[in-house]
Amino acid sequence: MSPPPPTVEQIQCLLQRCGSSGYSVYDHLTDLVAALIAEQPEDPYAAFESISQSLKVLREKKNKTKSSSIEGAPQGGPPGGPTGGSLGGPSRGGPLGGAPCTLNAEKALEHWSKSMKHLLQQIAAPGKELSFSVDCTDFFDENRLMCWAGCGFNDKEAFKIYCCLKQLAASIPGVSSVRYWGKILAKDEDYIIAETRFEGEEPEGETATEEETAMDKRGTGVNTYTYFALQGDSNKWRLLPDALPSHLETARKIKKILSGDLNKQVVTFPWFAGRERHLLRALIALISSETILCPSGWLQAMEEGSGSDPQGDDPEFEFPTNAQTLASVGSWCHYRPYITKSGLTVYPEVDEEDEEAKQLQETIEEEPILELGRSITEDSPLPNGSPAWCIRTSGDTSTYKETYNNAVVSVHSCLWPGAVTIYHKKTFFSIYNGWGLLAGAPPFFPFTPNDVQADLVDLNEQLEPQPGDEELSDGASHDEEETEKQKDDEDEEEEETEEETQEQQQDEDEAA
Structure with missing residues (x-):
């Protein structure tokens, strides 16, 4: 057999x-x-x-x-998940870069283990009690829902992000809330962004010497939240500067992939007055303003109640038991301040007698500030005609008696690919995982200069005219003086000729 x-x-x-x-x-x-x-x-x-x-x-x-040498080892530790691999981004090897190397894998695993051990020691050091006063979201639970929406991380990377968020909450004094905002991909090292909110004194930023007249102060407008960035295998969070109106205005006009270096000069057109950290902060503000959503009616309940958490449970608002109710565009609205083309959330107050009052009034009429809580149905479609939002429902969509539906509703932004708002059982949150590029925005290509023009052919010179004396004379006194002088010269020549003739005749007579 x-x-x-x-x-x-x-x-x-x-x-x-x-x-x-x-x-x-x-x-x-x-x-x-x-x-x-x-x-x-x-x-x-x-x-x-x-x-x-x-x-x-x-x-x-x-x-x-x-x-x-460990050169060429996979950066960021173990292989990554659907959002670009590890925190260091996808591997960028050569033709044989995908082949496994036992030595490199062991080195990478050892480095990743040391990094995680350091994080765990900071979070739960022996004899150190943790303070749970900070509202830190459960990233494991969020990542589970993100995987249902198609934008989740693998377990290893999710665990590291979870530890890093806990470390941030435990290491910075005065912070009241910490949540995962998103991941912005870059060429070298990707950015993990954490969104925090402070009570009382906030950490000093570099905008203390870069303030602008119309910028939102700390705790208001686009600077309501403070953002930190984490790169690669580093466990150190970097504080990002406040958003400035000039940076927001320019960031709308450019389309650029970030390099992964916060201190790098941004070379683009139009000119961006700042480093990459300023551009990163401007992109965070723009994406948050246009993609962070909440269910319709939830915002009014939060304003009337005492709740201050932008994304949490509120007893005044009743979520639908059937998640299919929120699977429509009309069930969602914007929850972050609207940003104008000039980078403002609120127009400044100007005296009516001031010269700028008339110009400011014209600007307000051209682009009014849209109200908070506007429905996403009012958003303009993309240039190609496709809608600005699409909704996907996944999981168990069955309805049970006296229980909430187990379905996961995800609202995806087509304007900012990678921005998703996820809802599941009275819980919703917004995240962004992408390149930070606006859909449909054309990249900048410098125009080729025109051909160098050849020199013009020399023109033929005209011969100088030679008019006669009579044609040159206009009867002026100057011409009369020249005529008299000419006559005197002729008389002198005649006298000299006569004298020479007489002398020749005398010489002939003497010779005879």
């Missing part, structure tokens, strides 16, 4: 089994097919063996050069 044929899983395990070199047949075939596609040989069958041997030689050299 012949043995049963192997299953697909058994074949996959066999092909992916690694030997002493750290590579498997599956990895080798993957690189081999990629090399054949890249080189396009005339006879792939004949070139198969030579390319296979070349790949093996390259791997051996690569292992020797990397045996004493």
Whole structure:
């Protein structure tokens, strides 16, 4: 009796089994097919063996050069999830970058373990009691709902973000609330953004010397919340500056992928008066203003009640038991202040006698401040005609008696791809995971200068006219003086001629 044929899983395990070199047949075939596609040989069958041997030689050299260095190890620790891998962003290796390296994997895992150990020691050090007065959201629960909405993290990265948020809440005095705002992808290192709110004295920012006349003060408008940024494997949160109207106005007009360096100069057109940290803060303000939502009617209940949390449970508002009720665009409204094109949330007060009063009144009429709590149905569609919002329902949509629906409703922004508001069982929150790019905004391409124009052909010079004396004379006294002088010269010449003639005649007579 012949043995049963192997299953697909058994074949996959066999092909992916690694030997002493750290590579498997599956990895080798993957690189081999990629090399054949890249080189396009005339006879792939004949070139198969030579390319296979070349790949093996390259791997051996690569292992020797990397045996004493961790250069090329996957940044950010273990492999990432659907939002770009680890905190350090997706890997950017070469053709053989996807091949596993046992040494590099061990180094990366060791580095990640030390980082997590440091975080855990800060959060729950022996003999140190934690203060639970800070309202810090449960990121694990949020990430579970984010996965239902299609924008979640893997368990390893979610655990690190959770620890970092707890560390931020425990290390900064005066903070009253901490929540995960989102992740903005960059070329080198991505930004994890935390949104905080303070009670009393707030940490000093760099805007103390960069204040503008019409900017929102700390705790108001776009600066109601304070934001911190975390990069790569670092456990250190960086305080972002306050948002300035000039930065907000310029950030609307540009489309640029961030580099991952907060201190880098932003090179773009129109010119941005600030570093990348200022552009990052402006993008956070713009995205928050246009994508953070709340159910219709919830805002009025919060204003009438005593609640101050922008995204939490309020006893005055009754959430629908069926989540399908919120699966419509008309059931949601904006919950952050509207930002004008000039970067303002409130127009300044100007005396009526002032010269700027008339100009300010014209500006207010052209672009009035939209009210807080406006429905998202009023948002303009995209330039291509598609709607600004789309809604997705996932999970168990069945309705049970006297219990809330288990469905997860996610409202996705088409204007800012990556912005999602998620609702589940009386809980809702807004996050952003994306590149920080506005949909439909054209990138900046410098115009090619026109061709250099050739020199003009020289014109033919006209000959100078030679008029006669009579044509030049206009009867003026100057002409009369010249005529008299000319006559005197002629008389002198005649006298000289006569004298010469007489002298010649005398000489002839004497000679005779």
